[in-house]
Amino acid sequence: AQTVTQSQPEMSVQEAETVTLSCTYDTSESDYYLFWYKQPPSRQMILVIRQEAYKQQNATENRFSVNFQKAAKSFSLKISDSQLGDAAMYFCAYRSPGGGADGLTFGKGTHLIIQP
Amino acid sequence: NAGVTQTPKFRVLKTGQSMTLLCAQDMNHEYMYWYRQDPGMGLRLIHYSVGEGTTAKGEVPDGYNVSRLKKQNFLLGLESAAPSQTSVYFCASTHPIAGGGNEQYFGPGTRLTVT
Numbered sequence: 001a002q003t004v005t006q007s008q009p010e011m012s013v014q015e016a017e018t019v020t021l022s023c024t025y026d027t028s029e030s031d032y033y034l035f036w037y038k039q040p041p042s043r044q045m046i047l048v049i050r051q052e053a054y055k056q057q058n059a060t061e062n063r064f065s066v067n068f069q070k071a072a073k074s075f076s077l078k079i080s081d082s083q084l085g086d087a088a089m090y091f092c093a094y095r096s097p098g099g100g101a102d103g104l105t106f107g108k109g110t111h112l113i114i115q116p
Numbered sequence: 117n118a119g120v121t122q123t124p125k126f127r128v129l130k131t132g133q134s135m136t137l138l139c140a141q142d143m144n145h146e147y148m149y150w151y152r153q154d155p156g157m158g159l160r161l162i163h164y165s166v167g168e169g170t171t172a173k174g175e176v177p178d179g180y181n182v183s184r185l186k187k188q189n190f191l192l193g194l195e196s197a198a199p200s201q202t203s204v205y206f207c208a209s210t211h212p213i214a215g216g217g218n219e220q221y222f223g224p225g226t227r228l229t230v231t
Contacts, residue, residue, distance in 0.1 A: 045222035101166045106158035
């Protein structure tokens, strides 16, 4: 079974600064998908960014980018120019290939605090 | 479109009572999922369905049953609630695509407390 580990229960960053959230995973599969989800206090799960394992290029979505190191099984999220609205729980998630039928495996999450 | 909706949003049960959580989606998605979220544990998959009339067990299925009688609805049942089932429950849905990189769309969650 796959496992996802987020080693930082909580992170704090000053507004407008850059922060990196860590995620490592364990799998024997060669092809898979990785996701970062954001959960603000409203509890709604919001997709931030996704990465296909067979793509070497790191995914980017505006101020959010990932550093995907397949050999190291590492998938970190970098948030540039942090904003107050970025304050939330962030979850790293793994999905096996095959159409996505069997759901996501989540890490335990990182609570991101933005200091004004 | 309403997306994924969940009913109810909050519920308090006594130990041994039963209840059903309803998930509905209007995006014509084939796949639907139930997760639970506990403090410090992230989300864990309870059961999932890849189509009308089919269901399968996830990581933590004990104490729950599910049904997918209609494509747009996915029901999660607790036959005899226990305090260990106090949690926030999320429903999600998605379309199948080759490879599995499709986004899952989540409902707003149901906070269940069992006393």
